[in-house]
Amino acid sequence: MFEESALNARNKKxxxxxxxxxxxxxxxxxxxxxxxxxxxxxxxxxxxxxEFLFTYPTDGMTAGGIFPALFGTVWLVSLALLISVxxxxxxxxxxxxxxxxxxxxxxxNLAIINLAGVPSIVHALFGVGAFVVFFGFGTSILAxxxxxxxxxxxxxxxxxxxxxDAVPLAFRxxxxxxxxxxxxxxxxxxxxxxxxxxxxxxxLEVSRTTGETAPIMFTGAAFxxxxxxxxVFDQTMAMSLHLFxxxxxxxxxxxxxxxxxxxxxVSMVLIMNSISIGFRVYLRGQKKW
Amino acid sequence: xxxxxxxxxxxESPASDSESTGASEPRRLSETTxxxxxxxxxxxxxxxxxxxxxxxxxxxxxxIFGIIGPANAxxxxxxxCLNLMNTFTAGMEVEGQILFNGLDTHRLKNVYALRSxxxxxxxxxxxxxxxxxxxxxxxxxxxxxxxxxxxxxxxERCLTRAALWDEVKDRLNSLGSLLSGxxxxxxxxARALSQEPELLMLDEFSIAVDPVTTMRIEEVLMELRSxxxxxxxxxxxxxxxxxxxxxxxFLEGKCVEIGETGALFEGNVQDQRTSDYIEGKFG
Amino acid sequence: xxxxxxxxxxxxxxxxxxxxxxxxxxxxxxVFMGGISAIVFIIGIFxxxxxxxxxxxxxxxxxxxxxxxxYWEPSDxxxxxxxxxxxxxGTASVTGxxxxxxxxxxxxAAIFIGEFATGRTREFLKVLVELLAAIPSVVWGFIGLSIxxxxxxxxxxxxxxxxxxxxxxxxxxxxxxxxxxxxxxxLKAVPDRYREAAEALGATxxxxxxxxxxxxxxxxxxxxxxLGVGRxxxxxxxxxxxxxxxxxxxxxxxxxxxxxxxTIAAELGETAVGSEHYQVLFTIGIFLFVITFIIxxxxxxxxxxxxxx
Numbered sequence: 001m002f003e004e005s006a007l008n009a010r011n012k013k014x015x016x017x018x019x020x021x022x023x024x025x026x027x028x029x030x031x032x033x034x035x036x037x038x039x040x041x042x043x044x045x046x047x048x049x050x051e052f053l054f055t056y057p058t059d060g061m062t063a064g065g066i067f068p069a070l071f072g073t074v075w076l077v078s079l080a081l082l083i084s085v086x087x088x089x090x091x092x093x094x095x096x097x098x099x100x101x102x103x104x105x106x107x108x109n110l111a112i113i114n115l116a117g118v119p120s121i122v123h124a125l126f127g128v129g130a131f132v133v134f135f136g137f138g139t140s141i142l143a144x145x146x147x148x149x150x151x152x153x154x155x156x157x158x159x160x161x162x163x164x165d166a167v168p169l170a171f172r173x174x175x176x177x178x179x180x181x182x183x184x185x186x187x188x189x190x191x192x193x194x195x196x197x198x199x200x201x202x203x204l205e206v207s208r209t210t211g212e213t214a215p216i217m218f219t220g221a222a223f224x225x226x227x228x229x230x231x232v233f234d235q236t237m238a239m240s241l242h243l244f245x246x247x248x249x250x251x252x253x254x255x256x257x258x259x260x261x262x263x264x265x266v267s268m269v270l271i272m273n274s275i276s277i278g279f280r281v282y283l284r285g286q287k288k289w
Numbered sequence: 290x291x292x293x294x295x296x297x298x299x300x301e302s303p304a305s306d307s308e309s310t311g312a313s314e315p316r317r318l319s320e321t322t323x324x325x326x327x328x329x330x331x332x333x334x335x336x337x338x339x340x341x342x343x344x345x346x347x348x349x350x351x352x353i354f355g356i357i358g359p360a361n362a363x364x365x366x367x368x369x370c371l372n373l374m375n376t377f378t379a380g381m382e383v384e385g386q387i388l389f390n391g392l393d394t395h396r397l398k399n400v401y402a403l404r405s406x407x408x409x410x411x412x413x414x415x416x417x418x419x420x421x422x423x424x425x426x427x428x429x430x431x432x433x434x435x436x437x438x439x440x441x442x443x444x445e446r447c448l449t450r451a452a453l454w455d456e457v458k459d460r461l462n463s464l465g466s467l468l469s470g471x472x473x474x475x476x477x478x479a480r481a482l483s484q485e486p487e488l489l490m491l492d493e494f495s496i497a498v499d500p501v502t503t504m505r506i507e508e509v510l511m512e513l514r515s516x517x518x519x520x521x522x523x524x525x526x527x528x529x530x531x532x533x534x535x536x537x538x539f540l541e542g543k544c545v546e547i548g549e550t551g552a553l554f555e556g557n558v559q560d561q562r563t564s565d566y567i568e569g570k571f572g
Numbered sequence: 573x574x575x576x577x578x579x580x581x582x583x584x585x586x587x588x589x590x591x592x593x594x595x596x597x598x599x600x601x602x603v604f605m606g607g608i609s610a611i612v613f614i615i616g617i618f619x620x621x622x623x624x625x626x627x628x629x630x631x632x633x634x635x636x637x638x639x640x641x642x643y644w645e646p647s648d649x650x651x652x653x654x655x656x657x658x659x660x661x662g663t664a665s666v667t668g669x670x671x672x673x674x675x676x677x678x679x680x681a682a683i684f685i686g687e688f689a690t691g692r693t694r695e696f697l698k699v700l701v702e703l704l705a706a707i708p709s710v711v712w713g714f715i716g717l718s719i720x721x722x723x724x725x726x727x728x729x730x731x732x733x734x735x736x737x738x739x740x741x742x743x744x745x746x747x748x749x750x751x752x753x754x755x756x757x758x759l760k761a762v763p764d765r766y767r768e769a770a771e772a773l774g775a776t777x778x779x780x781x782x783x784x785x786x787x788x789x790x791x792x793x794x795x796x797x798x799l800g801v802g803r804x805x806x807x808x809x810x811x812x813x814x815x816x817x818x819x820x821x822x823x824x825x826x827x828x829x830x831x832x833x834x835t836i837a838a839e840l841g842e843t844a845v846g847s848e849h850y851q852v853l854f855t856i857g858i859f860l861f862v863i864t865f866i867i868x869x870x871x872x873x874x875x876x877x878x879x880x881x
Contacts (some may be wrong), residue, residue, distance in 0.1 A: 011776045018778045019688050025680030029748055030700050033707070036715055090606025098600060099607065100379050110872065111610040117799070117868035118617060118861060119806025120709075121833045124840075125857040129620035133845060150613050157610070167418075172479070174415040176377055178428050178484055179405025181596035188427060193418050211708025214808040214833075218840050240710045247714050248813060262714050266707060273706040277699055288418045289466035390582055398588045406582070431592070487582070567844055 004070065025097060040263045047260030061224055061250045070143075071228055072236030073268075076216065077209045079145035079232065080152065085202055087149075088156025095157070096164035097172075097186055116154035120194045120214040127219035142232040144220025151215055152205050159201020163194040196283050200276050207272040211265065213240040223249065239265045309412065324388075325350045325488060325518040326371065331385035333366045333375075340366045344385075344544040347538060348488075353519045355550060356390075357526055359572035362539035364522045365412075369489050371520070372407040388488025390487070391461035405432065408481030408517075412493040414473035417464035421457050423446075424465040424476055428484045434498045443483055450513075452505045471502040478506065482513075489513065490520045495528065509531060526567055530554050538563045573872060588851035607786055625854030628654075631634040632848070644819045644830075646839065646849045654852045657858075661821040662736075662829030667812055669740025669825070674748040674800055679793065681748070682755035687781050687814065698753075705749035707811040716742040716814025730826045734816035742814050743804045751800040753767065758792020758875075759785060795875035802867040808833040 074120040091108070097106035121157030127147030167190050175185040221237040223245050229236040243265055247258040302494065304373075324347040333341040341363035348354045356364050373394055375381045388392045397403055405428065417424050425444045426486075434440060444461070448454040453475040457468070465476050474494060481489060495503040508517060510532060523529050529536050530550060537547040538560075546553070546563045558564045566572050622629070641655025686695050720742065722732035762785050770784040786793070816828025817838065836853050843850040 014775050019684075022684035022688060026675050026684045026697060029677045029752070030697070030704065033700075033704050033746055036719065068870065087606050087609050088740055089611055092604045092606075092767075096816045098603060102708030105607075108607050108610055110869070111614040113872050114614050114865055115610055115617075116800050117806070117864050118614075119833055119864055120619065121808040121863050122621060122806070122864075123855050125624070125836065126617040127620050127853055128822060129624040129854070130616065130842070131806055133624070134620065140722050150617075153613070156603075169415055170413070170415050171410075173374070173377070174411070174417060174428075174480075177372065177374060177404060177407075177409040178431070178480065179401045179403070179407075179635055180427075180431055181401050181592050181598040183599040184431055184592060186599075186836045188431075189417055189419070207706055211710065213708070213710040214837055217837060240708060243710050244809065244813070252675035252792055254788050255578075258714060258718065262711050266711055269706050270703055273703055277702060281695075287467070288464060289416075392583050392586060399586055399589050401593060401596075402586045402588070402590070 018045050022044060024208050040259055040266060043256060044259030044261075054230060054259045054262060056226070057224065060194035060252075066239070066242060066264065068225060068228055069237040069239045069242035069261075070085060070264075072221070073210055073239040074221070075141055075236055076145050076148060076158070077206055078240055080148040080209050081202065081206065082157055083146060085151035088153050089160050089198065090163060092157045092160035093186060096161050096188065097182060099171025109193060109244070112154045112157055116158075117149070120151065120171075120212060123147055124215045124218055126150075127215060132219055138233065139218065139222075139235055140220050140233045141229055141236050142220070144216040144236075144238075145232070147215045147219045148212055150285045151212065152208050155205040155208055156198075156201055157219065159204060160194070160198045163201070164190060166197065167193050168220065171289075172263070176250070193288060196279065200283070202281050203272050203276040203279070207269045207276070210272070211240055211269050213238075213244055217244075300428060312457050319555045323347065326387040326520075327386075327391070328371075329386040331367070331370065331383070331387065332368060334365065334382050335366075336380040336382075337543075339542055341539075341542045343417065346547055347463070347542060348518060349535075350518055351514055353521055353532050354516055354535040355529035355536035356468060356520065356522045356538035356539060357524075357536060357566070358545075359566070360524075361541070363542045364539050365492055367539070368409070368492055368520065368522060371488075371490065372514070374402045374404075376400065377492065381498075404486055406487045408486035408489040409479050410474070410481055410489070410491040410494045412496045414470055414477050414497055416468050416473040416476050418466040420462045420466070421465045423460040423475065425479050425483045428480065428500045437535065447479040447482040447528075449476045450478075450482055450509060453479055453508055470497045471499055476504065486517055488518045488520065490522070492522045493524050495523070495525065503528075526569070538566060540566070576701060586798075595667045618639060618858075621857045621861060622853055623766070624852050625858055627846070628848055628851035629855050636854070642821055644835070646852065652849070656832065656856060658788045658819045658821050659830055659835055659856075662713045662803060662815065663811075663831040665740045665829055666743055666831060667735045667801060669736055669798070670743035670747055671801060671805045673741055673744025674751055674804075675746075676794070676798070678748040678751035679755055681782060682733070682796075683786075684794075685752070687777075687785065697839055698756075701749045701752050704745075705753070707746075709746065710811040710813075711760035712742050713813030714748050716810060720814065724826075725832075728826065728865060732816060732826075732828055735813055735826050735828055736815070736822050738816075738826070739811050739814040739829075740829075741860060742810050743807055746807065746810060747800040751796045754796035754799060754875075755787045755789075755793050758789040758796060761792060762788045789871045791874050795871045798867055798871035798874065802864050802871065805867065806833060806864050807831075809838050812837050832860060 004230035052065045053070060054067050056067055095105055095108060099108070124147065127143055129136045131143035131146050132139055171189050172185050175189050176182075180188065216238055219237040220235055221241040223237075223241070225237050226234060241262070243261045244256060246253050246261055297532075303370070328346040329345050331341065331344045332339065337501060344367065354572045356367070358364055360379065369375055370383050371383070371387060375383050393399075394403060417427070419427065422444055425447050429440055429443050434443070445454060446514055448457065453472060456472060465473065468476060478494075494506065498506070506530070510521070515517065521529065521532055533550045535547065536550045536553055538545045538553075540562060546558060546560050548558070553563065555565060585621065601700070637653065637655055639655075639660075640657055641653060642658040643653040643655045644658060645653045681697075681701070685694055685701070689697055703723075716738050720738045724730065724735065725740055766784050766788055767780050770780045775783065779796040800837035812834035815831060815834065817830050817834060818828040819830050820827055836856055839849070840853050841851050
């Protein structure tokens with residue numbers, strides 16, 4: 001009896017040791033980010049103001065605001081969404097509702113995985129080769145948004161497919177048995193119950209698209225433009241590229257400016273991610289069946 | 290043209306039909322009731338593994354046709370074929386002929402129209418994640434009924450007939466999928482009734498339902514017989530005895546025997562296994 | 573007779589394709605097009621990148637020079653040389669260090685989140701890891717440039733902080749969150765009955781983890797590592813900004829290097845469409861595409877193998 005409890009005590013100690021070790025590893029993974037965010041806020045926070053957000057850069061981009069970059073990012077992301085969301089939702093509906101488990105759906109899945117895994121710079125090369133040169137869109141919002149759309153397509157597909165798959169098969173079967181076509185079933189029962197999950201994925205995609213830099217560098221984003229784009233065939237500034245430019249390309253930039261730009265960009269991305277996560281947690285609480 | 294051709298395949302006289310199904314058909318259809326459903330040499334397999342073989346039977350208009358038998362007898366697969374749900378099931382192969390109102394169902398151009406006339410109630414209740422009202426209004430809506438007043442009438446009528454109206458009339462806008470099991474099963478029946486079905490198929494509906502609700506549903510079924518044909522698959526032998534006009538006994542993928550329910554339960558059987566099963570010697 | 577008439581009208585109903593029937597077919601065609609779009613795009617990417625690089629790839633391309641020369645001198649007007657060996661070394665050293673950083677931490681974090689943490693702690697950590705994965709690569713690059721760079725110079729007393737060490741740590745931090753969540757999925761995929769069985773035999777918690785859970789999840793964990801490698805290999809902005817961007821086969825962690833991806837990003841803007849330099853950059857693109865394709869394919873096969881067990 002006594003011996004066993006001694007053994008137990010020893011085991012408990014080892015257990016605690018391992019537990020602590022893994023906890024420390026987890027914290028070491030997370031800690032740098034908190035430090036980084038703290039630094040961004042400490043060094044860049046002073047720059048942020050309404051004026052910073054809503055005026056043009058001045059003095060060879062060493063002063064002034066970031067308005068054209070913000071505006072351009074909104075353009076790029078909106079157009080990219082307009083292309084990728086319908087396409088991605090359609091693809092997910094096909095995979096989840098129509099395609100069986102066969103070689104063809106596996107092939108599509110493989111394509112999706114690779115679309116997500118191909119380096120962003122290769123997407124940029126594709127954008128240049130296909131949209132800028134071959135289709136003759138030139139370096140334009142259209143070419144950049146198309147490139148972004150294709151690159152982030154997997155995000156929409158995966159999120160949509162997941163939320164479609166979460167709707168139990170029994171609901172579909174009940175509908176089919178009533179004489180509903182597949183599409184009627186999808187429209188009346190499956191989509192209404194998956195739409196919030198799809199929305200979560202779309203917000204996530206917005207966040208991803210906002211931060212991408214390489215794919216738009218050569219397809220439509222400009223270092224500096226003294227005016228706002230007027231059509232999808234114009235170039236535009238963008239937040240992500242603007243950070244790259246003020247951090248590396250422009251001499252004589254005051255220290256705080258790139259920190260301010262980085263802080264705005266990170267905030268945009270993290271706020272959208274948090275909304276997406278919050279939305280997901282809220283949905284998990286809503287029991288519908 | 291096609292319509293003509295299929296119409297011609299309606300059997301001129303039911304008697305000639307039962308002749309063609311031969312010796313496996315122990316009882317003749319009565320001259321006066323036409324066959325609602327005629328199944329000929331039906332064989333079902335899943336990816337090569339047979340589930341049901343060579344079943345031939347007729348279901349008459351306005352009868353409750355019971356199907357009894359132990360698990361894995363092929364009862365559910367049989368139902369699935371009748372409304373062509375096999376097209377939604379990967380790997381399910383079906384051979385043989387199924388005539389609904391004399392129409393060869395495999396030749397129909399619009400299986401959805403056929404399914405909309407066949408109501409199905411599953412072993413486990415399925416309340417769709419829509420409001421109770423929308424659950425029942427779904428089928429009429431799919432058929433194109435848009436008028437709210439018309440839908441109201443259908444919803445109230447179907448819920449009343451399924452013995453659920455009194456319990457839910459004050460909360461028609463709450464989710465149907467959150468009702469209790471017994472309520473969901475009656476909701477499923479109300480939904481099936483909203484299809485105004487020619488044929489109602491119930492697959493072991495009482496599995497997830499308490500005895501009181503079961504008795505209430507059984508009463509509903511007896512009333513419905515005057516309006517539609519009912520196929521009742523049940524694992525409860527006594528339920529078949531209470532409700533069915535005729536009963537078929539399925540065993541290990543074969544239809545062993547079909548007969549008037551009364552006769553079967555009096556021991557008037559052709560195959561010893563039927564009476565063994567009815568008496569509870571196995572299953 | 574009455575039934576007969578009724579049956580005939582039913583027959584007509586069943587044999588008529590209505591709006592809903594055609595609508596269903598139309599949607600089926602549309603979503604099918606959505607489904608094949610992914611295949612079309614991946615083929616399109618390969619085709620267009622190859623097309624743009626074709627001029628060099630099929631004329632003037634020498635395997636020896638391309639892969640084995642360490643001289644990357646595209647702007648030499650008389651005799652430009654396109655050897656990517658040093659660039660490969662740059663990418664490999666940075667990715668290698670990133671994995672050294674990321675593998676222990678992400679697996680450790682995955683084990684803590686998946687096996688030790690419970691309830692709210694667990695959810696909270698998962699959310700943090702997810703947010704970590706969301707930080708854009710250009711921001712990571714900026715962090716390497718403006719936070720890590722002075723830090724490394726000061727800590728190690730070296731002249732330059734934009735080095736393999738800098739980019740490796742940045743890339744490790746970038747890859748870790750993704751690896752953590754995939755690894756955690758792999759641990760979660762191990763059925764609880766394995767754990768219960770081991771515990772019933774008297775194994776302690778860490779014995780359960782090391783002797784039962786990790787061996788059972790090893791393919792998934794391997795997949796997670798491979799995807800991390802793929803991510804590091806293809807990363808562009810962060811390595812462009814944090815490596816120092818000088819063509820060099822590194823001898824130590826404190827050497828500056830240049831990565832394949834960063835080279836394209838830095839030089840594509842300066843080249844004329846259709847020039848030899850332009851074509852060479854696309855040829856590097858083909859190389860990157862093929863390598864990441866193989867990595868992703870392998871990772872997928874391994875992870876899928878786990879799911880099918």
